[in-house]
Amino acid sequence: RVFARIAGTGSHLPPRCLSNQALADQLAQDGIETSDAWIVERTGIRQRHFAEPDVTSSMLGAEAARRAIEAAGCQPQDIDLIICATSTPDMVFPSTACLIQRELGISGGPAFDVQAVCSGFIYALTLADAMIRTGAARKALVVGAEVFSRLLNFKDRTTCVLFGDGAGAVVLEAASEPGIVASALHADGRHADILCTPGAISGGQVLGDPFLRMEGQAVFKLAVSALDTTTAEVLAQAGRSVESVDWLILHQANIRIMQTAAKKLKLPMERVLVTVDRHGNTSAASIPLALDFGIREGRITRGQSLLLEGMGGGFTWGGVLIDY
Ligand code: ACO
The missing domain is CATH 3.40.47.10 (Thiolase/Chalcone synthase)
Structure with a gap:
């Protein structure tokens, strides 16, 4: 029997990090009131990273993917499946997974996105596991990449303090023992x-x-x-x-x-x-x-x-x- 195991993981955060206080100061300029104390007490959040306007989910995802591939001790060419979970794709189409594939300099294996919002990575991991177990893939790259800051209404304090940008990735590989x-x-x-x-x-x-x-x-x-x-x-x-x-x-x-x-x-x-x-x-x-x-x-x-x-x-x- 074939199972899927985690061979390596990686992640990437855009460098711009905003503390609650820095975000509160920024919002105050538009007359929106919030505070570090409210955010920490209600959510546990102390800071978040925001991507610059020209940085996309595929860029964050590709960097996380490179780190996961390195941690797995393999090469991009070994990857035969890419699934990206995102609700903030670079474009309507093609998929962010295809853009990550291009960024990694590889081609040929299937690449597609799954859209299940915050459950997206669990959906993507489950799909990759199923494809490895049926023999459709042997080394899958599963990525979760988001620039949620693009969706935020900075005039709505009930949501804009909650979210951040970033990406994480896992290389799943076929193995004789689970794994998943x-x-x-x-x-x-x-x-x-x-x-x-x-x-x-x-x-x-x-x-x-x-x-x-x-x-x-x-x-x-x-x-x-x-x-x-x-x-x-x-x-x-x-x-x-x-x-x-x-x-x-x-x-x-x-x-x-x-x-x-x-x-x-x-x-x-x-x-x-x-x-x-x-x-x-x-x-x-x-x-x-x-x-x-x-x-x-x-x-x-x-x-x-x-x-x-x-x-x-x-x-x-x-x-x-x-x-x-
Ligand atoms: N700063 C200061 N005050 C605020 C802020 C803010 N950023 N946001 C809301 N308030 C005020 C409200 O206006 C309200 O004031 P009022 O009592 O005068 O009307 C008061 O704080 C309480 O607001 P509530 O909405 O009742 O606050 P609550 O304790 O429910 O916390 C929160 C809000 C943090 C959003 C909470 O409901 C929550 O965490 N929900 C789950 C959200 C979540 O997990 N979403 C993601 C899951 S899925 C996904 O990730 C996409």
Whole structure:
């Protein structure tokens, strides 16, 4: 039997980093009031990175990919599948994955995007795992890359303080042992309107609101219950208990969501990887960014069991259990 295992990870953040205070000062110039204290207390976010206007998701994603390929000890030419999770593609088409492929100087293998907003990386990882297990690919590059700052309405303080830009990537390779042990994906389109960027291109214009909109409390409630059911589902698939999980790596949206999820699971916060303080919510990039930070800081080590879970617009959610 063939399984998929993580061979290497990488990430990249644009250099411009804004503290809460710096963002609050910037917003104050337009008469928008917020504070470091409010943002930290409600979200756990202390800073975020914003890309310069000429920097795109594919550029951030390609840099994260190079680092993941190097960590995997392989060459770009060895990659035979690229899946990019993004809601902020460089263009309507071609896909960001194709642009990353070009940037890496390779060609021939399939490359495509998945759009599941903040669950996108979990969706992409699950797809790559399935393609490796069926023999359709042997070395897959899975990227989460976002420039969410492009979608933010800086006149709306309830959303613009929450998000940041960045990219993370994983090289998944065929192996005789797992690797990815279990996974689950879900969506419920009935909740499409609580978290959306409804604008669409038509006749040379954007029709509808081009900015991100969110009903924060409705999203919060759905997120917590989605994480709870996903954990139970993925662990049951693998026949394992929550005690066997060394690291819970959740989509980094809000520290309070993570604390609530961990409390429900009776998992101490020491086993929950937190990077939301440093990165803000980077949507599809947040989980691979957190994973790469954990690995490079030496907190996540080979042989550990990792439970990755995401939730986001759609509404979408899912989880992947990995023996790293
Ligand atoms: N600075 C100061 N005050 C603010 C700000 C701000 N940036 N934003 C809102 N407020 C005010 C509001 O106006 C409100 O004031 P009022 O009481 O006078 O009306 C007050 O703070 C409380 O607002 P709430 O919306 O009730 O605040 P809440 O505690 O719910 O926190 C938050 C808002 C942080 C958005 C929270 O609901 C949340 O985290 N929701 C989940 C969001 C999330 O995780 N989204 C991403 C998941 S999926 C994805 O990543 C795309």
